[in-house]
Amino acid sequence: MEAEQWLTAAEYEAAIAQDPTNLTNYWRLGLVLLRSGEIEVAQMVWMGGLAEAQESDFADLISLLKTAADRALTYQNFAETILICDQILDLAGDRAEIHYRMAQALAQQGDYDAAIETWQQAIALQPDFAAAQIELAAIFQKFEDWQAAIDAYTAAVALTPKAELHIELGRCYLQQGQIEGAIAHFQQAAQLQPNWAVPYAEWGYALLQKDCLSEARLQLQKAIALLPTSELIQRLDRALENLQTASAATIEVEAIDLPVAPPIGFHESSATFSDAIEPAALVKLQPPKSIDSSIHFSFRFGESIELPRTFVATIPNGRFWISEDETSCACIAEDDRFLPELSPEFPIFSPGHPDSHPSQHSILKSGGLPPIEKINGSIAILASLQNHLYFHWMFEVLPRWNLLRRSGIDLEKIDYFLIPNQRSFQQETVEKLGIPQSKIIWHDHIQADRLMAPFPGCVAWMNGSTCDFLRSTFLPANPTTGKRIYISRSQAANRRVTNEAEILDLLTRYNFESVTLETLSVSEQAALFASATVVIAPHGSGLTNLVFCALKTTVIELFSPNFVYPCYWFLSNLVGLDYYYLLGEMPIGASVQHWLYPDARIEDISIDPRKLLKLMQIAGVI
Incomplete structure (x- = not known):
């Protein structure tokens, strides 16, 4: 079904007018219309052809649509896959393999609830559908629903007893603390593939959880004998040696009271303190390509993602705090509440992720903050997380300067810039931007009469203007x-x-x-x-x-x-x-x-x- 084999809708209509008995043209015209979004018109065309169709003609239509759905899935056009599968189900009724294809597309768009329901429909129609059980099990395993994963893997391994499935079952049992159940599956995997290192390694690891050190060493050494990579063998050897010398000693950590109390809460947004530079923007996404049949979970964001607006906040008597390891920071207003967009921390979430709500910020649970360095005048915050890393520096620190410049603020009148400047790439780029060395300061908890905090977007989710700025500058x-x-x-x-x-x-x-x-x-x-x-x-x-x-x-x-x-x-x-x-x-x-x-x-x-x-x-x- 190559692109050059397909005509336009007008050409198919002309072909039908010339020869109304060639039903293939009805089927293809309908598919062309469906792809262009004219769903009801496509259905009318198919119904018109089916009025004169034999059973074999109907089978040809379904075959054409199945091939189109497969091609769309292969080329990662997930919305089209779902659309075509819907039409097949409307025309031909419930079919397990069509529900399966649709579920694959839904899952790769990140719509996991719908995917789970659709795989379950496929299994209900065809209980021996091993591939659907495996996909379902993998989703449950990914989201740590261990019992559901065990149930699905158990059904799959009964249909297709593969070593890889026994390994995954064993891992799920381990997560539930059922060590004997895990070992039983690792043993079965070893029986099925005796020359594969993984079953022995997993078996040995499970024995470690039971403190059976000598038995664990035996299985791990079997794994070592089958490993191809010398560096990995050396690393595992060292780990085994450490088992022999491991100490049960515990280290007592003395809590240190810090003098400044954490913020009392947070603002719902920074809007009252800020002027927008750019509005929120929708970025269309092309799926990544690989040799795998499905996209890795980490890339499943659907067809687009919305990036938040960019802005510069001006905070009277505002504070900025950053943790010693630079994994958390906060901009805090005079009312002792922090501004959520300007207070990122690890782990980093995608824009709009529910777990990124400010109520979850670690600063609210901290024992206190270090002393405040109070500065008379104005400070611009040019700092983010992990400022010593090139990625965060280029995409989160430097764009803050660009937003200040674009905001119309007179940069000459800013008294200080809070920005780290120790590494060679930091020094090179700071010089390129023309930030005076005499105005550069650094402190982990600072307050100013006027704190200016630019927001270039969510950490690790840069926008197009940031890219344009870096390209034009360097x-x-x-x-x-x-x-x-x-x-x-x-x-x-x-x-x-x-x-x-x-x-x-x-x-x-x-x-x-x-x-x-x-x-x-x-x-x-x-x-x-x-x-x-x-x-x-x-x-x-x-x-x-x-x-x-x-x-x-x-x-x-x-x-x-x-x-x-x-x-x-x-x-x-x-x-x-x-x-x-x-x-x-x-x-x-x-x-x-x-x-x-x-x-x-x-x-x-x-x-x-x-x-x-x-x-x-x-x-x-x-």
Whole structure:
């Protein structure tokens, strides 16, 4: 069903007028009308054809629609998939496989409640529908409904006894504290695939939960013998050694009373303190592409997302506080209530997420705040979370200066700028913006007669004007083009590609250049990315520079399967890049992986070169 095989509605109408007996033209005309949003007209066309149709003709219509739904799902046109499936169900009645397709599309749009209900309808129609049970189980597992996941996986494994399903069942039992039930499924997985490391690793991890150290070591050593990655083997060996020397000692932490009480509450919004620079904006989203049959949960935001308005708030006698580790901050008004938009903290949520309500802010539960540094005059807050990280600096700190400039405030009359200025990229960009060194200050809790706080948007959800500002400020006038670059994290402390030598061996065959960004200035990084036609990189701050890429540059982002964050996919949507992603491998299994890397954000990444090669082919890179 290629695009060139399809005519316009007018052409199909002409064909029908010429030969009313060719019912295929009715079916195709109806589908063309359906795709253009003329649902009732499409139905009338089909009904007109069906009035003269034989049973085989009706089957042809349903087959055409099923093929169209499959194609739409494959090409991630989820709204069209749902629309066509609805028509099939109206025409042909309940069909399990159609409910299944519709549920897949609903889930990938992020409409999980509807997806669950639709999968359940498919199972009710066809109780032996193993694929639907597996999809349903995975959704329940994702949202930590462990018993529902166990029920669905149990039904699936009875229909198709696969080792992978026993592993997932075992993990769900572990989450419920049912260790013996978990071990039973890990044992069955080992029987089904005796040369796979994961069942032994999961089995060993479960035994650790029972404090059966010697038995756990035995199973973990079986897993080690089957592992392909030497670095992972070394890491697991060290973890096993630590089991032998682990101390039961506890550390007593003395609470420190801080002198300033936390805020008494929060304002519902910052509107009374602020002047809008830009209104709220709707950003249309293109789904990411990968070798997987479905989109990862982290990218499921539907067809668009609304970004909040940007503004500059002016707060008389206002305060700004930031935690020592820069994971939480707050702008506090004179009435001792904080302003929610200007008080972000980790974890970061998408715009409008219900868990981001200010009533959940940790400052309300804190034991107190550090002493206040009071400043006479005006201060502009050019700080956000994790200011030492390149990503947050470029997308959350520098845009604050741009909003101040656009607000009409006389920058010369601002007495001080609260902005960190220790790192080389901070110093370079501050100098580029022309902020005087004599006006730069830093304190973790500061109050001013007049506090000016710009709001460029939600953390990690930058807007188009931020991208335009960075491009106009740092892009070279005439960048070269044609480079294929791989961004290495070999000098980073975490999230390194463990088999990078193997990956570089593959990429150099296709003229990729490996680059470490730590030695480059911001201007040099901007020029490098502006020259790229293809960028491949593990997830990390280096991909901030995608903002400087030319339109339609191909991007392949590499992730640990346990930490997939959508910020660079969203950035690619904003600046028009062709975005793909690849999930790394977990040769040791999820439970032991979590044991070795308790913080998923710093997990190292193991990439299967065969999968990367396949994705490069899909992306048209080779």
